[in-house]
Amino acid sequence: MGLTSETTVYVMAALAAVCVGLLVWSWPRFARQGLRQVLGRLLAIGTTQVVMIAAFACWLNSSYQFFGSWGELFGRVETAPVGVTQAGDDGGTGTVNGAAVKGAPVQPAGDEQLSRVSGLPTGPAAVNGRVESVKVIGRRTGVVDPAFVYLPPQYFQKAYQRQRFPVIVALSGYPGSIFNLAQHLRVSQTAGALQKSGLMQPTVMVMIRPTIAPPRDTECVNVPGGPQTETFLARDLPDALKSAYRVGHDASAWGVMGYSSGGSCALQLTMRDPHVYTTAAALSPDYRVKDDPTTGSLFGSGPDRTERMNGHDLMWRLKHLPVPQVSVLVAESKHGERGYPQTQAFIKAVKAPMRVASILPEHGSHNFPTWVQEVPPALKWMNQQLTFPQDAVPRHHKKGAAVAEPTPTATMRR
CATH class of the missing domain: 3.40.50.1820 (Alpha/Beta hydrolase fold, catalytic domain)
Incomplete structure (x- = not known):
């Protein structure tokens, strides 16, 4: 999937929706007292927020084309081959x-x-x-x-x-x-x-x-x-x-x-x-x-x-x-x-x-x-x-001489 493709945007949006649904479904289990439950709540909230922000960023990038590819996003830029x-x-x-x-x-x-x-x-x-x-x-x-x-x-x-x-x-x-x-x-x-x-x-x-x-x-x-x-x-x-x-x-x-x-x-x-x-x-x-x-x-x-x-x-x-x-x-x-x-x-x-x-x-x-x-x-x-x-x-002639064509000045502006 390309970074700017609609498929990427839809996948990220669906993933964000799934994370929200899982957070709502699992929240009662994290409501108990204890260190594990507190850490679970923080992890669930943090993961959901990160995925939602990523989905929004994908949509924004698809709309405005800040980065055209995954390579650009991570700093991998195409370079010219030797001899061009x-x-x-x-x-x-x-x-x-x-x-x-x-x-x-x-x-x-x-x-x-x-x-x-x-x-x-x-x-x-x-x-x-x-x-x-x-x-x-x-x-x-x-x-x-x-x-x-x-x-x-x-x-x-x-x-x-x-x-x-x-x-x-x-x-x-x-x-x-x-x-x-x-x-x-x-x-x-x-x-x-x-x-x-x-x-x-x-x-x-x-x-x-x-x-x-x-x-x-x-x-x-x-x-x-x-x-x-x-x-x-x-x-x-x-x-x-x-x-x-x-x-x-x-x-x-x-x-x-x-x-x-x-x-x-x-x-x-x-x-x-x-x-x-x-x-x-x-x-x-x-x-x-x-x-x-x-x-x-x-x-x-x-x-x-x-x-x-x-x-x-x-x-x-x-x-x-x-x-x-x-x-x-x-x-x-x-x-x-x-x-x-x-x-x-x-x-x-x-x-x-x-x-x-x-x-x-x-x-x-x-x-x-x-x-x-x-x-x-x-x-x-x-x-x-x-x-x-x-x-x-x-205009090149057969013997290599170059002759310039007349300039069509009638429609030009200087």
Whole structure:
């Protein structure tokens, strides 16, 4: 039984009901005086409570996909096999539609609960677009991470067959999953509706989790001697996507967004790696990475620890380091979320050439209903920052010469 399957939930619920029934049936026997009876009462109550909590946890995890498998729950993470470091020989223009070459950095994956997501495009891909379930294999880090990739209708249309597309990477919070991004945050559904209505240019949306070593929260940090999350998201992921999809190669076509710790990660990546991501939208983020019980020691020890910590303190970076030429959006509710003062301080600290925008509703909470309201304006804002790639996929002739196709500029936005 899979951790997220309905069978597991039903079995745990039935087991909890049996424990409650046994407790009621056996209670008269434990009502007598004596040490054995007292210990029996404590054991019966404790066992029943543990099973009930486990049943509730299984239901909650099945609904929100915090952990996708038993292996993730107990820290057993899939790693890449040796030799999966090379892309195909197609010049980086192939797709994973149908059958990827063995060892490619982006490969077709299992369902990953995609079938449970409502509102996904159906019918002809050239009319409605498509969402693919894939796994991304990090060439440098050896990380294997599941992802959902939304491809807009134009991606499959003849007029765009040699055109590259801008990319927005959407990151889940901790210990969230790509299911949360697709079902609860409705990233691809919202982007598809905006693009269909002309409020957003055709854009590839990549939904991925930054939790590459579950159950540990690595906060998009390259942990000394541990998971290299920043390298995976800032180097492995873009390289993999560029090798498998027709996406822009210049940073001006790349943005990253996220909620909660995923929003913190989006800011970190954009300010620390502006040569990769030039635009970020952060919903309810933190502005400084610090150790806590879920992260363990993120910065190691020794004389370089303070320097590494400062490097992930965005307020410190704005004060002491050159400001990158990037655009960021931050969202925080004035009432109902605790991070509003820190968000205001961050906004005031930003200086040219960096640009900052904000979504500051009067009321909200640190939850999906609030973030769902913020996603449409965040995506429309990102659309205005990202450029539609003007580089076309080269057409290879028999003698090896490459000729770029004309760009179909009639329907593009810069």
